[in-house]
Amino acid sequence: MKERIELWFKLLMVLTVLVCGRAAYAQPELETFLPPGVDHIVIKAEYLADEAGAFSIGDIASNNVQGQWQPVLEDYANFGYRHYPYWYRFIISNAGTKAADQVIELKYPLLDSIDYYRFADNELIEHIHTGDRVPFEQRPVRHPYFMFPIHLEAGERNEIYLRIQTAGSQLVPLNLWEKIPLFVELLEEDQLHAVYFGIVLVIVFFNLLIFVALRERVYLYYAISTLLFMTFFAIMRAKLYPVIFSETPEFHHLLLLLLPGSCLLFSALFTREFLSVRLYSRYLNYLVNGIVLVSLGCIALVFVLDSQASLKLSVLCAIPGTFILLLLGPTLAMMGNPIAWVYTLAWGTFMFGTTVTAMSKQGFLPVSFITEYGMQIGSALEVFILNAALAYRFYREHEDKVAAQEAQLKEHAERREAELKLLDSSMLHPVTMMPNRHCFERQIQEVLGEREGGRVAIVTIEVTRYAEINKTLGHQNTDLLMCEVAQMYNNLLTRSPGTFRIIGPSFESWLCSLDNDSFGFMADAEIAEAHAKDINALIKQMIQPIEFKGMRLELRPVLGVAICPEHGLNAATLLRHARVAADSSDAKERYLSYYRPELDQYNARRLTIISELKDAIQKEELDLYFQPKLDLRSRKIVGVEALIRWNHPKYGLVRPDDFIPMAEQTGIIKNLTRWVIDESLAYLQRLGECGYTINMSINVSMMNLKETDLVGFLEERLAETGLDAALLYLELTETSMMQHPHDAIGTLTKLGELGVKVSVDDFGTGYSSLAYLQDLPANEIKIDKSLIMALEHKETSESVIKSAIDMCHALGFSVVAEGVENEPVMHRLMDMDCDLIQGYFLTPPLPYTDLLEWLRDQETTQRFAS
Numbered sequence: 001m002k003e004r005i006e007l008w009f010k011l012l013m014v015l016t017v018l019v020c021g022r023a024a025y026a027q028p029e030l031e032t033f034l035p036p037g038v039d040h041i042v043i044k045a046e047y048l049a050d051e052a053g054a055f056s057i058g059d060i061a062s063n064n065v066q067g068q069w070q071p072v073l074e075d076y077a078n079f080g081y082r083h084y085p086y087w088y089r090f091i092i093s094n095a096g097t098k099a100a101d102q103v104i105e106l107k108y109p110l111l112d113s114i115d116y117y118r119f120a121d122n123e124l125i126e127h128i129h130t131g132d133r134v135p136f137e138q139r140p141v142r143h144p145y146f147m148f149p150i151h152l153e154a155g156e157r158n159e160i161y162l163r164i165q166t167a168g169s170q171l172v173p174l175n176l177w178e179k180i181p182l183f184v185e186l187l188e189e190d191q192l193h194a195v196y197f198g199i200v201l202v203i204v205f206f207n208l209l210i211f212v213a214l215r216e217r218v219y220l221y222y223a224i225s226t227l228l229f230m231t232f233f234a235i236m237r238a239k240l241y242p243v244i245f246s247e248t249p250e251f252h253h254l255l256l257l258l259l260p261g262s263c264l265l266f267s268a269l270f271t272r273e274f275l276s277v278r279l280y281s282r283y284l285n286y287l288v289n290g291i292v293l294v295s296l297g298c299i300a301l302v303f304v305l306d307s308q309a310s311l312k313l314s315v316l317c318a319i320p321g322t323f324i325l326l327l328l329g330p331t332l333a334m335m336g337n338p339i340a341w342v343y344t345l346a347w348g349t350f351m352f353g354t355t356v357t358a359m360s361k362q363g364f365l366p367v368s369f370i371t372e373y374g375m376q377i378g379s380a381l382e383v384f385i386l387n388a389a390l391a392y393r394f395y396r397e398h399e400d401k402v403a404a405q406e407a408q409l410k411e412h413a414e415r416r417e418a419e420l421k422l423l424d425s426s427m428l429h430p431v432t433m434m435p436n437r438h439c440f441e442r443q444i445q446e447v448l449g450e451r452e453g454g455r456v457a458i459v460t461i462e463v464t465r466y467a468e469i470n471k472t473l474g475h476q477n478t479d480l481l482m483c484e485v486a487q488m489y490n491n492l493l494t495r496s497p498g499t500f501r502i503i504g505p506s507f508e509s510w511l512c513s514l515d516n517d518s519f520g521f522m523a524d525a526e527i528a529e530a531h532a533k534d535i536n537a538l539i540k541q542m543i544q545p546i547e548f549k550g551m552r553l554e555l556r557p558v559l560g561v562a563i564c565p566e567h568g569l570n571a572a573t574l575l576r577h578a579r580v581a582a583d584s585s586d587a588k589e590r591y592l593s594y595y596r597p598e599l600d601q602y603n604a605r606r607l608t609i610i611s612e613l614k615d616a617i618q619k620e621e622l623d624l625y626f627q628p629k630l631d632l633r634s635r636k637i638v639g640v641e642a643l644i645r646w647n648h649p650k651y652g653l654v655r656p657d658d659f660i661p662m663a664e665q666t667g668i669i670k671n672l673t674r675w676v677i678d679e680s681l682a683y684l685q686r687l688g689e690c691g692y693t694i695n696m697s698i699n700v701s702m703m704n705l706k707e708t709d710l711v712g713f714l715e716e717r718l719a720e721t722g723l724d725a726a727l728l729y730l731e732l733t734e735t736s737m738m739q740h741p742h743d744a745i746g747t748l749t750k751l752g753e754l755g756v757k758v759s760v761d762d763f764g765t766g767y768s769s770l771a772y773l774q775d776l777p778a779n780e781i782k783i784d785k786s787l788i789m790a791l792e793h794k795e796t797s798e799s800v801i802k803s804a805i806d807m808c809h810a811l812g813f814s815v816v817a818e819g820v821e822n823e824p825v826m827h828r829l830m831d832m833d834c835d836l837i838q839g840y841f842l843t844p845p846l847p848y849t850d851l852l853e854w855l856r857d858q859e860t861t862q863r864f865a866s
């Protein structure tokens, strides 16, 4: 290693000598004479090391030191770093017959202080004090190299003494030149350098611009390190000196001291980023960081140590540092980093050029243009190669960015498409693919909103022989038949006057499928009445028997009509009234009936029910049933949903759908929900005592979320019972959340803070976009049973449900499928990665005692365990 350091040390020395090497032939005598026709010649000199620094020019020029002069054996003097001054002497003579104007050239610009003494006939006739730490103005010739013009008459002979003291290398290449050839030579050299520095500067600015645009540090490090290397070369040749530092030679010197450390620092930073060292090896990254620290240390020490010590230290650190950075190339390339080969090539070229130059200086290679400018050529090639690699990297990153943007757009489009599909299937009937009841109700509401006084007729068509046909033909055939029937009715309606079109995201229709056996449409009542004839013709065509698979089938459809405003003002009422009309005996006789209040047997019951519901809670007529939820992964029952039942003394078991809407309208829902909460929590405690720590889902109405004290009530009850809030799930329908998003989000957020979970019920029946769901503080999504039940009929609903599940998962929700009625559907949901199921396949809702029994039964039979 020691030899290696020495070798590199020598190499660097030689680099600095680069500036002075030029082919010339040596002359053994001390007396230098430039023969006619020869451009220049190496000056042969003697030297004297003034170790005490005590000699004056008087001492030197006298014969006192005569015996101490030594000849300079090489073409030029090179003593390395010496803190004391050296003296040189030589004789320039004009042996010709004419006077001669010649120039003594000292071709090493980094000498701190030079005293030039010229003697003629033992008399001092000229003294010049100069050096690179002496202001530029004092030079006899204003050039980075030191040049001393000399005029000799024919036969004249001058004795020259030089006293040179410098912090850097004591390197003194001396030549004697004819004036004009010297200036031509210097001009050519300057042109070459100008081209070189010009190219490098352009590249530096180019990379700085890329850095400004992209903010990627690698380009900045590259620009700075290249700039520093360029400055280093320029300083070595003192190119900057006359331009920038002529008045401030001290700064020039300081810059020279700072450069080796700074070059190493930015080369290391560049290498670290360019090769992404950290991705390949933590230890190599430590190593590079070590080099960064060492170079920072070198830079700092410049301000502490004296010039010579800090220059030595910088060079000592720079050589192994550069060597390590060079070796990192092949090492990382071997570890699989392809760009590291390019890096190795670039640095290798630079090193090769430098070595070629160094070897020619040492005499191992013949001198030529290539060896003379090897280092510049090498560094220029390095800059080009690395720059090409950076440009390639820039291109790749740009490509990657474009690809990422495209992927994002695609994902967005896919999500949108899935949303539309979901929206479609939430609006279409699974068998006939006609708009469904939800969709119809919404359209009615919209048309009523825009009505402006006109009358609107809502018509339902009920296929009275549906059940019979179903029994005879079977489900599959009946489904096919109903599709054909729907198509036929729809075609008829397109031609009937005043009928409204129903438009969805990807469909357009006149007819709706309300149920498997009933359809609906709506029309402008005024137009329809004005075209009574056409309407009669339409009905006639509708009631015709239909040809199906060679059979003539009598469907016996009946039509019921309710008109807004006479028979109701909202969609639900109008639809119900149209159905009442269709169910009436006159409809059966005449195929068509208008609603009349007398037809409505429900009305009376409805009114009494509302008043009775108020007392039902006190009378203990209400009860809770429970329907279990199965976790498809653990195959365990993880919770139950509480569903309310009313044991009416006269009508028997009344289902919630028949009284919850009324409870909501009359405000009874507040007490009802609180009763449900109290009861469910009590049951939850009892379940816990029996060893079933499962969660409890409670259905909450939108009205409840508007109650300011609901959260307080829940908090109080949870504290009283000591139950974990996380066991409680509150279910709210998607539609209600959409209608009052602000009330919903406020209360739901508070519930979330309480630790209570929130579930979006009947998902897929509303209009909500998944983007909206993202903002909801909910934990669970329950896909509506209409979508799940359609799985049996439709192939398309599978992809819809699958993408809904995936997207809900992506938004962080767990997904429950409700209305699972058989095992194949459960397996399909399992394949789709659904989290939980609920439905008749497990069990219909059960009273508490039956639930306990059912749970125990599950434990013993392990029915869902495999």
Ligand code: C2E
Binding pocket: 627, 642, 643, 644, 655, 656, 657, 660, 673, 676, 699, 700, 701, 731, 761, 762, 785, 818, 819, 820, 821, 838, 839, 840, 841, 844, 845
């Ligand atoms: P929901 O919340 O969607 O409840 C699920 C309904 O689907 C229940 O009807 C349940 O019996 C039924 N169901 C469960 N599995 C299946 C299946 O596999 N196939 C079919 N076809 N149906 C199944 P239920 O009990 O009649 O409740 C109807 C609705 O009444 C509930 O719909 C809920 O919105 C509301 N409701 C029930 N209890 C309460 C309550 O305590 N408070 C409030 N505000 N609403 C309630």
Ligand code: CA
Binding pocket: 641, 699, 731, 761
């Ligand atoms: Ca529910």
Ligand code: CA
Binding pocket: 761, 762, 782, 784, 785, 818
């Ligand atoms: Ca539901």
